[in-house]
Amino acid sequence: GIQVEQSPPDLILQEGANSTLRCNFSDSVNNLQWFHQNPWGQLINLFYIPSGTKQNGRLSATTVATERYSLLYISSSQTTDSGVYFCAVEGNMLTFGGGTRLMVKP
């Protein structure tokens, strides 16, 4: 099956800092999504981005499908950004990476 690797596994930021999360995948995919799992455990869909670049407020994402990676940018981080960020890719089904655990300190 498709392998999905995320880096870094853990990240601590001071409020206001910027960060880049990376997702590498091992094969061509039909779909790529970024999710945020908040401290209450909910999985919130951030981006559906099989290719190209999208922006939503302080968050943006870029997927380069030909090189099999995606990046999630968080600018001016806030404490509410804390949680785990998952990249998930779809070949026949949605496969999740191990996540990046982000903590934003005030």
Add this chain to the structure above:
Amino acid sequence: DAGVIQSPRHEVTEMGQEVTLRCKPISGHNSLFWYRQTMMRGLELLIYFNNNVPIDDSGMPEDRFSAKMPNASFSTLKIQPSEPRDSAVYFCASSLSGNYGYTFGSGTRLTVV
């Protein structure tokens, strides 16, 4: 739309008891997925349905687990008998074929004591 609705939100049961988790997908979505999340294994797919038909159940851990989708608006995941190692958060997700992304429910946190 109310999103994907799962019930119950929390379930605590004794080992050996039957547990039934429920999911209502987003209206109009034709694919439904059951995932399990644990600290050790992360998020893993258990089974998925397309147009109410089970397509791939290779992720179902063993015969104690079963899933049904009797119609387009309802699915169940049953564990019988339950064991402590089944303790996890179980998520249901739905999607519309054609690459529009998956939407997840809030999950059911299952604790088997």
